Amino acid sequence: MKRRSAIKNLSVALGGLVSLPTWASGWTSQSIGQFSNLSTNDEVLLAEIVETIIPETNTPGAKSLKVHQFAMRMINDCYGENAKSTLKQGLVLINEFSQQNHQKSFVESSKPQRIDTFLKMSTSSNSVAKQFADMIKRLTIQGYTNSEYYMVNQLKFNMAPGYYHGCVPIPR
Numbered sequence: 382m383k384r385r386s387a388i389k390n391l392s393v394a395l396g397g398l399v400s401l402p403t404w405a406s407g408w409t410s411q412s413i414g415q416f417s418n419l420s421t422n423d424e425v426l427l428a429e430i431v432e433t434i435i436p437e438t439n440t441p442g443a444k445s446l447k448v449h450q451f452a453m454r455m456i457n458d459c460y461g462e463n464a465k466s467t468l469k470q471g472l473v474l475i476n477e478f479s480q481q482n483h484q485k486s487f488v489e490s491s492k493p494q495r496i497d498t499f500l501k502m503s504t505s506s507n508s509v510a511k512q513f514a515d516m517i518k519r520l521t522i523q524g525y526t527n528s529e530y531y532m533v534n535q536l537k538f539n540m541a542p543g544y545y546h547g548c549v550p551i552p553r
Contacts, residue, residue, distance in 0.1 A: 418457050418465075423472050424449065427517075429488050430475065433495045434521045440535070443525050451524035452517060464516060471502075471513025478502050478510070 419427065431452065432444035443449070456464050478501055479487040483494045490498065503514035525531055532538040 418453060419469075419472075423469075424453070426472055426475070426488055427452065429495070430499065430517055431521045431524075433492075433499050434518055435525050436492070441530060443521050446525065446528050446530055448521050448524035448528070451528075452520040455520055455524075456516075467509060467512050467516060470509050471517070474507065474510045474513065475499070475502055478505075 427449040428444045428447075431448045432442050435443040435448070437445060453468075456468055475487050475498065479485060479490055479494070479498045482498060482501065483490050485494070487495060487498060499514060502510045503518070505511055505514075
């Protein structure tokens with residue numbers, strides 16, 4: 382009897398692996414499409430948060446690669462209701478942390494103030510603030526390292542490594 386349940390569990394796991402979203406690796410902002418479950422102000426705030434985590438230097442930052450759209454899509458499609466409420470509460474909390482520490486909203490703060498606010502949030506005793514910071518940091522890193530720009534320009538990813546060169550003499 383346990384073999385049947387093991388086979389059933391194995392088939393469910395295999396089906397889950399097959400049905401994983403294919404856009405989650407090598408994605409572009411066009412492949413995600415227009416999607417937002419947040420208000421415009423909250424989306425701008427989320428874009429500034431991901432830019433704080435991976436800022437623009439001589440390479441594009443997380444904001445210019447639209448990693449915030451990736452994070453919103455992942456939370457909406459792959460995470461549960463708990464993560465969705467954590468996202469909304471976290472966006473309110475990060476502005477509260479910024480107001481308490483710097484008397485400005487997060488978007489109006491300078492770069493060092495934003496980093497300070499995010500670090501205070503990630504080490505906070507408030508469980509929602511800590512969960513939000515950890516979730517956004519993890520999704521920002523995942524989105525950035527799976528973006529088409531990063532895969533092609535930084536990792537030098539080739540879909541099919543090696544090239545076929547016909548009519549080449551073979552040394553003996």
